[in-house]
Amino acid sequence: MSRISTKPPSGTRDFLPADLARRRFVVRVIEEVFGSYGFVALETPAIENLSTLLGKYGQEGDQLLYRLLHRRDALTRALATAGVGEAELADQGLRYDLTVPLARVVAEYRELPRFFKRYQIQPVWRADRPGRGRFREFYQCDVDIVGADSLLAEAEVCAATAQVLGALGFKDFVLQLNHRQLLRALVSAAGIDAAQEGTALVAVDKLDKVGQAGVQQELTARGIGPQAADRLLELLTRDPAAGDRASIDWLRAELGPTPAAALALPALDQLAALLELLAATPAAAHVRLNPALARGLSYYTGPIFELTLPGLAGSVGGGGRYDNLIGMFGSQPIPAVGCSLGLERILLLLEERGLYPTLTTGPDLLLCWFGVELDAVLRTAHALRAQTLGGRGLRVEVYPQAAKLAKQLQYATAPHATAPHATAPHATAPGVGLPAVAILGASEASAGTITLKHLASGQQRTVPLAEASETLQGLALTPPALTPAGS
Amino acid sequence: MSRISTKPPSGTRDFLPADLARRRFVVRVIEEVFGSYGFVALETPAIENLSTLLGKYGQEGDQLLYRLLHRRDALTRALATAGVGEAELADQGLRYDLTVPLARVVAEYRELPRFFKRYQIQPVWRADRPGRGRFREFYQCDVDIVGADSLLAEAEVCAATAQVLGALGFKDFVLQLNHRQLLRALVSAAGIDAAQEGTALVAVDKLDKVGQAGVQQELTARGIGPQAADRLLELLTRDPAAGDRASIDWLRAELGPTPAAALALPALDQLAALLELLAATPAAAHVRLNPALARGLSYYTGPIFELTLPGLAGSVGGGGRYDNLIGMFGSQPIPAVGCSLGLERILLLLEERGLYPTLTTGPDLLLCWFGVELDAVLRTAHALRAQTLGGRGLRVEVYPQAAKLAKQLQYATAPHATAPHATAPHATAPGVGLPAVAILGASEASAGTITLKHLASGQQRTVPLAEASETLQGLALTPPALTPAGS
Numbered sequence: 004m005s006r007i008s009t010k011p012p013s014g015t016r017d018f019l020p021a022d023l024a025r026r027r028f029v030v031r032v033i034e035e036v037f038g039s040y041g042f043v044a045l046e047t048p049a050i051e052n053l054s055t056l057l058g059k060y061g062q063e064g065d066q067l068l069y070r071l072l073h074r075r076d077a078l079t080r081a082l083a084t085a086g087v088g089e090a091e092l093a094d095q096g097l098r099y100d101l102t103v104p105l106a107r108v109v110a111e112y113r114e115l116p117r118f119f120k121r122y123q124i125q126p127v128w129r130a131d132r133p134g135r136g137r138f139r140e141f142y143q144c145d146v147d148i149v150g151a152d153s154l155l156a157e158a159e160v161c162a163a164t165a166q167v168l169g170a171l172g173f174k175d176f177v178l179q180l181n182h183r184q185l186l187r188a189l190v191s192a193a194g195i196d197a198a199q200e201g202t203a204l205v206a207v208d209k210l211d212k213v214g215q216a217g218v219q220q221e222l223t224a225r226g227i228g229p230q231a232a233d234r235l236l237e238l239l240t241r242d243p244a245a246g247d248r249a250s251i252d253w254l255r256a257e258l259g260p261t262p263a264a265a266l267a268l269p270a271l272d273q274l275a276a277l278l279e280l281l282a283a284t285p286a287a288a289h290v291r292l293n294p295a296l297a298r299g300l301s302y303y304t305g306p307i308f309e310l311t312l313p314g315l316a317g318s319v320g321g322g323g324r325y326d327n328l329i330g331m332f333g334s335q336p337i338p339a340v341g342c343s344l345g346l347e348r349i350l351l352l353l354e355e356r357g358l359y360p361t362l363t364t365g366p367d368l369l370l371c372w373f374g375v376e377l378d379a380v381l382r383t384a385h386a387l388r389a390q391t392l393g394g395r396g397l398r399v400e401v402y403p404q405a406a407k408l409a410k411q412l413q414y415a416t417a418p419h420a421t422a423p424h425a426t427a428p429h430a431t432a433p434g435v436g437l438p439a440v441a442i443l444g445a446s447e448a449s450a451g452t453i454t455l456k457h458l459a460s461g462q463q464r465t466v467p468l469a470e471a472s473e474t475l476q477g478l479a480l481t482p483p484a485l486t487p488a489g490s
Numbered sequence: 491m492s493r494i495s496t497k498p499p500s501g502t503r504d505f506l507p508a509d510l511a512r513r514r515f516v517v518r519v520i521e522e523v524f525g526s527y528g529f530v531a532l533e534t535p536a537i538e539n540l541s542t543l544l545g546k547y548g549q550e551g552d553q554l555l556y557r558l559l560h561r562r563d564a565l566t567r568a569l570a571t572a573g574v575g576e577a578e579l580a581d582q583g584l585r586y587d588l589t590v591p592l593a594r595v596v597a598e599y600r601e602l603p604r605f606f607k608r609y610q611i612q613p614v615w616r617a618d619r620p621g622r623g624r625f626r627e628f629y630q631c632d633v634d635i636v637g638a639d640s641l642l643a644e645a646e647v648c649a650a651t652a653q654v655l656g657a658l659g660f661k662d663f664v665l666q667l668n669h670r671q672l673l674r675a676l677v678s679a680a681g682i683d684a685a686q687e688g689t690a691l692v693a694v695d696k697l698d699k700v701g702q703a704g705v706q707q708e709l710t711a712r713g714i715g716p717q718a719a720d721r722l723l724e725l726l727t728r729d730p731a732a733g734d735r736a737s738i739d740w741l742r743a744e745l746g747p748t749p750a751a752a753l754a755l756p757a758l759d760q761l762a763a764l765l766e767l768l769a770a771t772p773a774a775a776h777v778r779l780n781p782a783l784a785r786g787l788s789y790y791t792g793p794i795f796e797l798t799l800p801g802l803a804g805s806v807g808g809g810g811r812y813d814n815l816i817g818m819f820g821s822q823p824i825p826a827v828g829c830s831l832g833l834e835r836i837l838l839l840l841e842e843r844g845l846y847p848t849l850t851t852g853p854d855l856l857l858c859w860f861g862v863e864l865d866a867v868l869r870t871a872h873a874l875r876a877q878t879l880g881g882r883g884l885r886v887e888v889y890p891q892a893a894k895l896a897k898q899l900q901y902a903t904a905p906h907a908t909a910p911h912a913t914a915p916h917a918t919a920p921g922v923g924l925p926a927v928a929i930l931g932a933s934e935a936s937a938g939t940i941t942l943k944h945l946a947s948g949q950q951r952t953v954p955l956a957e958a959s960e961t962l963q964g965l966a967l968t969p970p971a972l973t974p975a976g977s
Contacts, residue, residue: 018532379770396526
């Protein structure tokens with residue numbers, strides 16, 4: 004018998020409770036930090052008009068857009084068109100990133116504050132080839148300040164994202180800093196023609212992966228002379244141990260009175276000022292100037308930055324100033340600085356490095372019952388749920404049908420649902436089970452008491468129902484009397 | 491000049507910060523209550539295979555599915571097919587509801603607990619004609635217990651959803667209760683042929699809207715004899731003032747030893763037992779038996795229920811037992827009870843009835859500055875953000891560029907972004923502005939102090955920086971010295 008596959012479509016994922024607990028923990032930390040910086044939340048629809056999306060991500064991006072097929076008459080009409088193709092078959096698609104929707108929102112709502120500090124954490128869709136850590140449906144996490152042209156905006160965005168990484172437990176991350184105009188100036192100063200700037204930067208962008216010799220080869224392969232390639236690498240890769248301010252002074256001196264200096268000097272001044280500002284923020288210990296930082300996207304206009312971890316290829320986030328993009332749907336340019344955190348990557352790294360705190364996924368206890376009426380079970384559950392534990396309501400699952408007590412207790416200790424794809428597909432990592440059970444028998448029901456059993460320690464106490472939560476906390480703190488079974 | 495529209499696509503919405511604050515408040519209340527009942531969160535992808543979705547929602551549902559157009563070679567091949575239609579052009583689509591994904595998840599992951607109590611709050615997509623309160627992209631909020639066949643499951647689902655409505659501030663809601671098998675039995679007892687059961691129930695479902703006379707007309711129009719129609723209405727609409735138990739006894743007596751009684755009596759027994767159980771839960775004061783409650787969906791197999799508000803057409807939620815659906819992707823039926831809350835409708839009603847608490851959307855204060863270095867501004871912002879207010883970090887927006895103090899203060903009092911579609915499209919409801927500003931001038935910077943100004947009261951104090959949050963709370967509590975300007 005051929006059965007329908009029940010796996011989620013390739014490149015998409017189901018988030019089971021334990022997995023979701025980790026995702027929500029991270030999102031909560033991010034929202035708290037961004038909120039403390041005065042950023043507010045925005046959400047936009049998954050569906051956008053293709054007129055909004057097309058042409059914003061380059062030709063490759065256009066091909067990766069998910070398009071929504073016309074229906075009924077519109078589909079019939081489209082199929083009757085000579086040479087029908089995707090342009091005729093769809094006029095809406097799925098959100099590809101969070102920046103174009105932001106630009107649309109900024110153009111649409113006049114009531115937004117002049118300085119719009121927003122964060123947005125939502126899924127985006129790309130019809131890319133799925134792979135390890137690469138999905139077709141995945142979350143982006145963007146934070147942007149729209150409307151401000153001062154370096155304070157750069158400083159605040161860098162500080163906020165650095166503080167997020169710190170709050171999540173990353174200690175050794177680096178905030179690499181560069182400037183789009185400095186990069187252009189250095190390419191020009193190396194004697195590379197402006198027409199070759201793009202191709203040169205694509206090569207430079209690989210420095211991380213292929214090293215200096217690799218980039219040199221790549222530059223040559225792209226038609227850049229060996230002398231220019233040498234000089235470019237010299238300008239871009241001065242020993243960072245010299246210190247950022249020394250590097251800036253060295254670059255100023257190297258460029259001297261060349262024509263490239265006219266472009267480079269304001270950029271170097273901005274970098275020097277930004278370094279000084281960041282020294283007053285939580286990013287202070289993490290900042291490092293990196294003149295070779297290119298970042299792929301061509302839309303940046305000023306300072307750019309990237310958050311990296313030692314030993315990790317690629318980044319966990321990055322951004323910069325892009326003053327020509329947010330105004331694209333309006334009549335004038337609007338300055339903007341933003342950063343995108345690689346949420347999926349961050350989740351993976353927290354997992355790999357064991358940085359997650361203990362997260363309770365499910366209920367605090369299972370209410371087991373025998374020899375009592377069902378309404379007594381419900382009344383007891385209600386009384387337990389009205390109690391608080393750690394500032395929130397006690398979470399109580401009721402064993403949902405009659406069964407022997409041993410069976411109910413066994414259910415409480417059995418592993419719970421775990422994330423099927425947290426580390427490997429269908430890993431059967433042991434679940435946490437439940438920390439405790441409450442037992443309601445005839446004697447408890449008539450006495451208004453409840454028996455609480457802490458499963459790890461095996462400790463058990465019968466107490467007045469009203470003292471259940473308090474007792475539970477005491478039991479959880481008591482060291483186990485015996486080595487717990489099965490540990 | 492023809493400009494691209496920056497409105498979200500028809501039937502979809504942008505959620506601006508103030509709107510999102512309300513949505514998140516409601517979701518948080520729901521999650522807290524569901525969590526206290528031991529329900530855990532599940533999320534599934536927006537994209538599902540059409541093999542999963544098709545045929546699950548009837549012919550009409552299939553037509554409302556959003557389908558994702560094939561790309562590249564797959565599209566070319568599809569277009570080359572003779573008589574190409576939507577079946578050839580797509581094999582994936584957007585999630586239409588949260589029940590079919592739940593069934594898929596239950597079939598896929600063996601590690602799920604035997605009794606899977608999950609809630610799921612995610613958007614779904616339907617290519618329906620948009621209208622007031624009807625969207626193409628909207629959130630559903632489902633809560634289900636999978637795997638349990640005891641009435642405890644019904645009682646817990648009803649109790650949890652009733653508690654949600656109570657926690658949101660609805661006092662007068664009614665939990666209407668019926669049983670699918672009772673309904674079938676009463677249709678049969680009225681002398682209506684089993685083949686006409688479906689059409690008869692469609693008519694009965696309109697009782698709310700068209701009244702008894704209207705339903706009678708409708709039944710006749712659907713080919714049901716006047717005598718049968720009369721008898722059906724008599725059985726379904728006994729004066730509810732008689733009390734639920736009396737109604738059950740009356741129905742038992744009316745059916746007597748008819749063949750229909752064999753179906754009706756177990757259902758009546760279950761309803762009587764469920765009424766007794768619900769009396770022990772937060773639903774107690776709200777439950778009412780309604781033998782005419784039909785609910786549109788044909789997949790229910792046992793008790794059904796609906797949450798209504800007096801004077802409101804339609805419901806704010808509903809559900810029931812459906813023992814034949816969750817197992818559809820596996821080899822055997824799996825019992826299930828669930829309820830879907832009408833999240834969009836609840837949001838609208840909370841708005842209309844003024845039931846939202848005051849929700850702070852943005853920062854607690856704007857840091858205004860003049861005559862100081864930028865790094866001092868950032869240091870001060872950081873010191874403020876490290877302070878707490880009401881259990882969370884103080885939320886501080888920094889005025890992001892140099893400007894006259896008057897201009898900065900004006901920015902703080904100006905209305906903030908409001909929800910453009912909360913009550914009417916593009917209503918320009920006044921925003922809340924910011925409650926307070928912090929002012930950092932040269933004297934404050936050198937003395938390590940900050941000047942705080944509460945905007946509503948006009949009260950102002952200069953205090954050591956470390957006392958800012960504490961002072962702010964004091965200022966907010968102080969009654970205004972003068973009538974605040976503009977109020």
